[in-house]
Amino acid sequence: MALCIKHSRNVVNGLKHTMGLLRMINRSASLTHFQNVEITAPVAHDFNNPAVSFNGLLFPCRFESTEAQKHCDTDDREVLDFPGGKVALTPEMRFISESSPDCTPCYRVLDDNGRLIGSGNYVQVSEEVSVKIYNDMVTLQTMDTIFYEAQRQGRISFYVTTMGEEAINIASAAALTLDDIVFPQYREPGVLIWRGFTLEEFANQCFGNKADYGKGRQMPIHYGSNKLNYFTVSSTIATQIPHAVGAAYSLKMDKKDACAVTYFGDGGTSEGDFHAALNFAAVLEAPVVFICRNNGWAISTPTSDQFRSDGAVVRGRAYGVRSIRVDGNDALAVYSAVHAARKMAINEHRPILIEALTYRVGHHSTSDDSTKYRPVDEIEWWRLAQDPVSRFRKWIESNGWWSSDAESELRSSVRKQLLHAIQVAEKVEKPPVADLFSDVYDVTPSNLYEQEKLLRENIERHPQDYPPDVPL
Amino acid sequence: MLGIISQKVGAASSSVMVLGQSLQRIRPAVSTCRGYSSTANQMTVRDALNSALDEEMSADPKVFLMGEEVGEYQGAYKITKGLLDKYGPERVLDTPITEAGFTGIGVGAAYYGLKPVVEFMTFNFSLQAIDHIINSAAKSNYMSAGQMSVPIVFRGPNGAAAGVGAQHSHCFAAWYGSCPGLKVLAPYSSEDARGLLKAAIRDPDPVVFLENELLYGESFPVSAEALDSSFCLPIGKAKIEKEGKDVTITAFSKMVGYALQAAEILANEGINAEVINLRSIRPLDRSTINASVRKTNRLVTVEEGFPQHGVGAEICASVVEDSFGYLDAPVERICGADVPMPYAANLERMAVPQVEDIVRAAKRVCYRDAKMAAAA
Numbered sequence: 001m002a003l004c005i006k007h008s009r010n011v012v013n014g015l016k017h018t019m020g021l022l023r024m025i026n027r028s029a030s031l032t033h034f035q036n037v038e039i040t041a042p043v044a045h046d047f048n049n050p051a052v053s054f055n056g057l058l059f060p061c062r063f064e065s066t067e068a069q070k071h072c073d074t075d076d077r078e079v080l081d082f083p084g085g086k087v088a089l090t091p092e093m094r095f096i097s098e099s100s101p102d103c104t105p106c107y108r109v110l111d112d113n114g115r116l117i118g119s120g121n122y123v124q125v126s127e128e129v130s131v132k133i134y135n136d137m138v139t140l141q142t143m144d145t146i147f148y149e150a151q152r153q154g155r156i157s158f159y160v161t162t163m164g165e166e167a168i169n170i171a172s173a174a175a176l177t178l179d180d181i182v183f184p185q186y187r188e189p190g191v192l193i194w195r196g197f198t199l200e201e202f203a204n205q206c207f208g209n210k211a212d213y214g215k216g217r218q219m220p221i222h223y224g225s226n227k228l229n230y231f232t233v234s235s236t237i238a239t240q241i242p243h244a245v246g247a248a249y250s251l252k253m254d255k256k257d258a259c260a261v262t263y264f265g266d267g268g269t270s271e272g273d274f275h276a277a278l279n280f281a282a283v284l285e286a287p288v289v290f291i292c293r294n295n296g297w298a299i300s301t302p303t304s305d306q307f308r309s310d311g312a313v314v315r316g317r318a319y320g321v322r323s324i325r326v327d328g329n330d331a332l333a334v335y336s337a338v339h340a341a342r343k344m345a346i347n348e349h350r351p352i353l354i355e356a357l358t359y360r361v362g363h364h365s366t367s368d369d370s371t372k373y374r375p376v377d378e379i380e381w382w383r384l385a386q387d388p389v390s391r392f393r394k395w396i397e398s399n400g401w402w403s404s405d406a407e408s409e410l411r412s413s414v415r416k417q418l419l420h421a422i423q424v425a426e427k428v429e430k431p432p433v434a435d436l437f438s439d440v441y442d443v444t445p446s447n448l449y450e451q452e453k454l455l456r457e458n459i460e461r462h463p464q465d466y467p468p469d470v471p472l
Numbered sequence: 473m474l475g476i477i478s479q480k481v482g483a484a485s486s487s488v489m490v491l492g493q494s495l496q497r498i499r500p501a502v503s504t505c506r507g508y509s510s511t512a513n514q515m516t517v518r519d520a521l522n523s524a525l526d527e528e529m530s531a532d533p534k535v536f537l538m539g540e541e542v543g544e545y546q547g548a549y550k551i552t553k554g555l556l557d558k559y560g561p562e563r564v565l566d567t568p569i570t571e572a573g574f575t576g577i578g579v580g581a582a583y584y585g586l587k588p589v590v591e592f593m594t595f596n597f598s599l600q601a602i603d604h605i606i607n608s609a610a611k612s613n614y615m616s617a618g619q620m621s622v623p624i625v626f627r628g629p630n631g632a633a634a635g636v637g638a639q640h641s642h643c644f645a646a647w648y649g650s651c652p653g654l655k656v657l658a659p660y661s662s663e664d665a666r667g668l669l670k671a672a673i674r675d676p677d678p679v680v681f682l683e684n685e686l687l688y689g690e691s692f693p694v695s696a697e698a699l700d701s702s703f704c705l706p707i708g709k710a711k712i713e714k715e716g717k718d719v720t721i722t723a724f725s726k727m728v729g730y731a732l733q734a735a736e737i738l739a740n741e742g743i744n745a746e747v748i749n750l751r752s753i754r755p756l757d758r759s760t761i762n763a764s765v766r767k768t769n770r771l772v773t774v775e776e777g778f779p780q781h782g783v784g785a786e787i788c789a790s791v792v793e794d795s796f797g798y799l800d801a802p803v804e805r806i807c808g809a810d811v812p813m814p815y816a817a818n819l820e821r822m823a824v825p826q827v828e829d830i831v832r833a834a835k836r837v838c839y840r841d842a843k844m845a846a847a848a
Contacts, residue, residue: 183580213616214615224616226616231616232612232616232619234608239603239608243576243580245576245577246576247580250584253562273573276568276572276574277576279568280573283568435617438617439617441613442677446755
């Protein structure tokens with residue numbers, strides 16, 4: 001990444017804008033400097049096949065770029081017949097460069113002001129879907145604000161916001177079907193919102209009451225829903241990535257018209273699981289879409305300390321995985337890329353890697369104060385100038401699909417619903433004693449029944465030693 | 473290392489295969505006229521495992537195998553022999569060499585409804601994948617409140633073999649046995665291997681299945697019942713291999729054989745030992761163990777693993793908690809030496825329990841030790 005930084009300054013000035021999160025920002029630069037950068041549209045250079053049609057219906061695409069590695073140009077040259085294929089021999093001793101001269105460009109559809117860039121190389125989205133995308137982004141934004149405050153008031157123990165990453169959450173979910181199975185990290189509750197998880201269901205999980213589908217067994221934000229094909233959030237980083245590949249393999253064996261989708265951050269790409277999963281997915285030809293939310297920060301670790309490659313996107317090629325970099329704050333770009341990726345994954349039995357560039361506007365979690373390690377003006381620039389929600393709002397407004405009346409009505413209604421959901425969830429009973437022992441195994445073994453019996457006897461004999469809020 | 477192992481296996485497997493083929497011919501006849509078979513057939517543990525995998529794959533299309541060398545190479549120890557040809561590469565999956573990768577992928581496949589049987593070339597290498605075994609497989613059903621079951625089997629050779637050093641000889645029974653959410657099985661005989669592996673594959677929970685490399689080529693008598701494709705052993709039940717009244721000896725895997733040999737020697741000296749084959753490390757059959765100790769009043773535990781926090785330590789604790797008043801002597805634990813396994817054959821022998829160690833311990837708890845007798 002460090003090498004790219006130098007090049008990008010000279011070569012693609014416009015990229016500075018989107019790549020700011022990658023700490024190419026000159027820290028002394030003023031806010032206005034960035035706002036005035038002229039944007040050149042780095043639209044989908046990889047999509048150079050004329051057969052590719054982004055009309056939203058047909059994707060007969062077979063991108064030329066992906067075939068490159070299989071066809072070493074061996075004409076008129078001596079070749080080594082290696083088990084992996086024919087390899088041309090050369091008298092030149094030439095090391096492959098650790099980076100290409102330019103950073104991989106970032107696919108974008110809408111500019112900062114919500115205007116279409118270029119000729120509209122994107123998947124059409126209907127008014128109905130667009131308005132739902134916007135509704136759900138606002139819902140996510142509001143949910144974050146209110147749950148965050150609830151944590152600060154001591155009503156829940158922990159929370160993780162998704163601020164700044166609303167477009168990746170909602171637009172990617174919109175481009176999938178309910179049959180596609182999701183293996184989330186923990187900053188993708190928007191996928192659940194899109195799929196119909198209610199605000200009451202979110203609140204029940206965060207308050208760990210008896211209505212929580214996880215029976216109060218996990219920290220707040222570790223949502224899961226069988227019904228919505230959303231696997232329960234795991235705290236360990238990146239373990240969901242190979243799980244997604246395994247599930248994708250199941251889908252392929254069952255010949256389902258669906259793929260597995262997994263989300264992870266830039267930090268997650270340093271875990272061994274990321275590398276193993278990409279390699280396995282390529283080898284198993286598994287229909288899986290890897291979505292890397294490169295938000296610039298893994299808690300306090302900037303991407304410059306995370307890797308020296310050109311982000312995550314270039315790693316796809318090393319494993320034989322087709323990949324694209326998109327502007328994660330552009331809902332239309334995310335929607336289009338995920339829509340195309342899904343089709344390719346299912347129809348061609350192949351994994352796809354999407355690196356969405358974005359910025360974690362909030363702290364890592366409620367246990368973190370990110371102003372201790374990053375400049376406030378950097379956060380503010382992303383929060384205000386790059387807000388994915390307002391960018392998308394400008395676009396739907398320009399289409400005549402949204403108004404300021406609708407806006408104020410939506411925001412006040414979501415806020416009311418959320419406050420109500422929290423008040424109700426807070427009053428619901430906590431999980432009963434029996435829930436401590438169930439589900440360790442499919443059928444509870446005798447030693448756990450014994451433990452439960454002992455515990456109940458103890459509570460009866462020494463009630464003063466046990467909290468009063470555990471239903472027996 | 474793989475080279476060495478595979479050479480050994482290659483040599484062993486030729487004779488094994490002859491047996492395997494003849495068994496294939498015998499089996500249908502056995503199942504049609506079960507009433508006549510009073511003499512037991514012989515079967516190696518390798519064939520027992522292979523036939524169990526074969527039958528479960530045939531019975532349930534969701535069962536599939538994955539691991540390093542399980543397909544084309546037929547398994548580093550030939551446990552998966554013939555299965556690639558029979559079920560194809562979609563169900564017998566050769567994977568890249570990344571334990572964390574294929575274990576994670578197996579867990580993901582289990583989350584979504586398949587029943588993977590993941591082979592580790594040795595359980596020592598499962599440490600590279602232990603995050604997926606513990607954090608993902610063992611905990612998911614509980615953390616998701618029953619929404620995500622993980623019907624998966626992790627199998628492979630565990631514990632000491634011969635001349636393979638510290639990183640191929642470690643026993644993980646106590647490690648996995650300490651973790652709620654997992655079931656841990658350790659077969660000894662061919663009947664154990666068939667019945668327990670079939671039970672493991674059919675079980676809805678994640679099962680760690682600890683085999684022993686040195687037992688693969690050993691033959692055991694198997695009953696007609698055990699050869700039937702419906703055969704299955706209960707998880708969590710120990711087997712009393714030999715009844716006795718003077719001392720209880722608990723063991724699992726290869727040590728069951730040693731305990732039986734020790735019992736024979738003890739019988740010549742007038743000590744009638746009861747040998748318990750644990751079969752299941754978790755759940756542990758505490759009631760069978762305690763009932764036996766209440767009868768014999770003496771206990772010797774045997775395992776190849778390390779003493780601290782070992783399986784024997786857990787059995788001691790259970791007996792002290794439940795049957796303390798019945799004990800007529802301190803419990804003796806026979807374990808592997810508290811050192812990583814040395815390679816040199818002479819030292820290796822000293823580092824793992826021998827039959828004589830068990831005999832001496834049993835005599836001590838029966839107060840029949842020569843030195844103690846002299847002192848008294």
